Amino acid sequence: MDEIGQKLRNARIKKGYTIDDLQQVTKIQKRYLIAIEEGQFDHLPGDFYVRAFIKQYSDAVGISSDDLLEEYKSEIPDSQPKEPVQNEENNTRSIKEESSSFFSNLGNYIPQIIVGIIVIVIIAVIAFGMIHKNQNASSVTIPKDNTEQTAKKSSDTKKSSSSSKKTKTTAKKSSDELSVKESSTKGTYSIKNLPSSGADVVVTAKNGQAWIQFQEGSDTTWQQALSSGDKKTTKITSSTSTFSIQTGNINNTEISIDGKSVDLSSVSNGSSIVQTLTFNVE
Secondary structure, X not given: OOHHHHHHHHHHHHHOOOHHXXXXXXXOOHHHHHHXXXXXXXXXXXXXXXXXXHHXXXXXXXXXXXXXXXXOOOOXXXXXXXXXXXXXXXXXXXXXXXXXXXXXXHHHHHHHHHHHHXXXXXXXXXXXXXXXXXXXXXXXXXXXXXHHHHHHHHHXXXXXXXXXXXXXXXXXXXXXXXXXXXXXXXXXXXXEOOOOOOEEEEEEEOOOOEEEEEEEOOEEEEEEEEOOOOEEEXXXXXXXXXXXXXXXXXXXXXXXXXXXXXXXXXXXXXXOOXXXXXXXXX
């Protein structure tokens, strides 16, 4: 056990917390808390989260996180994540191979493309001739009578009725659409009009890595570190009443529910990048 881990452990014991108690307070898994106390930082999801988890641990046991991180900064790994160079090279090679394959296959379809263009031109010429013919026919003046005026009034009445029905239908559809709004409690959101078929919850890492844990009720559905650009989709059913998403870096996290983006601006402006977001289905 190294010096920083011993100091945190002593503070936890002084507070009267067990590892299980601290897990409930910080929402950090027990195995990660033990790794911090043992100084085994390589057992955490990545160097990017070492500082964040130590900061959360120290705040929970009453130690100044800023002073602690400054005192032991030489022992704590660099928090900046390193993007794997090999993945970039593999991606570049894959893009080049796909581009080469696309242009190679395109040459095989040139005859079909030419035939398609000829067919489109013929259809366009026929359509133009029909439009021109209709315009000439409409230029003939037909005397108006009371019957035409009556028919026009009837048509206007039907159009007005149809427009009114469409407006009501649109308003009804709008009221039935799924909505996600933040409640008066920061980090807590209300979901209304969840479809009977359920909805997809998509968590995306943007601009960098983000460690994510997804829970339905008290059960953990999944947890993993998402690299920049990675997405993870979870299907919630109509019977789901609440679920939560914990992120190790709120600034690198995006969430959408049934295609609707969740506004995380209020929690992103907080002092801590580690956040737990709670969603209640109404």
